[in-house]
Amino acid sequence: MTAPLPPQVRVFVRDWLSSNNILLKSAAGHVLIDTGYVRHAPLMLALLASRQGLDGDTLARVVNTHCHSDHMGGNAAVARAYGCPIAVPEGEAPLIRRWDTKALWIDYAGQTAERFDVDDVIVPGATYVWGNLQWRALAAPGHDMGAVVFYNPEHRILISGDALWENGYGLVMPREVDPAALPATRATLDMLAKLDVAVVIPGHGEPFTDVAAALERAFSRTAAFEADEMRMVRHALKVLLTFTLLDRQRMPLDELPAFVEQVPIFRDFNARYLQLAPVALAQRLVDELERAGAARRDAGMLVPASGR
Numbered sequence: 001m002t003a004p005l006p007p008q009v010r011v012f013v014r015d016w017l018s019s020n021n022i023l024l025k026s027a028a029g030h031v032l033i034d035t036g037y038v039r040h041a042p043l044m045l046a047l048l049a050s051r052q053g054l055d056g057d058t059l060a061r062v063v064n065t066h067c068h069s070d071h072m073g074g075n076a077a078v079a080r081a082y083g084c085p086i087a088v089p090e091g092e093a094p095l096i097r098r099w100d101t102k103a104l105w106i107d108y109a110g111q112t113a114e115r116f117d118v119d120d121v122i123v124p125g126a127t128y129v130w131g132n133l134q135w136r137a138l139a140a141p142g143h144d145m146g147a148v149v150f151y152n153p154e155h156r157i158l159i160s161g162d163a164l165w166e167n168g169y170g171l172v173m174p175r176e177v178d179p180a181a182l183p184a185t186r187a188t189l190d191m192l193a194k195l196d197v198a199v200v201i202p203g204h205g206e207p208f209t210d211v212a213a214a215l216e217r218a219f220s221r222t223a224a225f226e227a228d229e230m231r232m233v234r235h236a237l238k239v240l241l242t243f244t245l246l247d248r249q250r251m252p253l254d255e256l257p258a259f260v261e262q263v264p265i266f267r268d269f270n271a272r273y274l275q276l277a278p279v280a281l282a283q284r285l286v287d288e289l290e291r292a293g294a295a296r297r298d299a300g301m302l303v304p305a306s307g308r
């Protein structure tokens with residue numbers, strides 16, 4: 001079912017390495033929400049400048065739902081191209097200002113991003129007018145404790161970032177790492193379930209209208225995580241390795257043990273939860289990625305499964 005969006009709302013659906021880019025157009029100044037991963041910045045700039053995008057106009061502002069590398073990686077490139085200010089959620093601003101690469105899951109998770117300056121903050125509870133539409137910023141902690149979503153009551157549109165996808169949501173830190181993360185995830189879903197939403201524009205994947213079904217899947221994933229913390233650990237490492245694989249396109253299988261030993265989040269999770277030899281952890285993750293249909297082995301390499 002095609003999502004009913006007003007014409008000034010333009011969604012560039014991207015992939016799992018780059019978040020969707022949402023352009024809100026108006027004569028008062030066009031606003032871009034989320035800029036994708038740094039490696040895809042040239043493609044994002046081309047989409048943004050296209051006829052479906054700015055079509056010769058300039059950009060007034062960049063806004064982020066949250067500050068993970070796949071959402072803010074193109075911020076610096078956009079600010080350079082258009083000389084526009086960047087606004088991030090209030091809770092993320094200190095992390096960006098001090099470029100906290102651990103809290104932002106950048107080098108801590110084996111990812112990269114280009115540093116940028118914060119010009120403005122998005123305050124949860126405040127209403128912003130972008131694309132001639134009113135957007136209420138709502139705190140949506142869980143996957144990212146400083147994340148916000150944007151809700152337009154008139155057209156019942158929710159820009160959800162990684163707080164709600166059609167099938168799930170962004171990875172959540174296990175209890176021992178961040179005791180607040182999973183309870184916040186459930187509270188955010190409860191909050192979203194109370195909104196009257198006709199269409200969700202998620203951070204990844206096509207806009208969707210069966211919001212009740214998406215919430216049901218998200219709640220049942222949350223219940224499974226609540227019942228089994230190790231499931232969260234395995235899920236997080238699987239998601240992070242898949243992300244790195246999409247970034248690098250291929251990883252030599254015999255270098256994976258060194259990868260899981262050197263990238264801090266893999267090393268920390270392994271030490272805390274799994275206590276496996278690096279070779280065994282690498283082997284287990286490759287098996288899980290293959291079973292999940294996310295990757296396959298090819299001539300000594302791990303490569304993303306086609307069609308993902």
Ligand SMILES: [Zn+2]
Nearest residue numbers: 068144162170
């Ligand atoms: Zn995220």
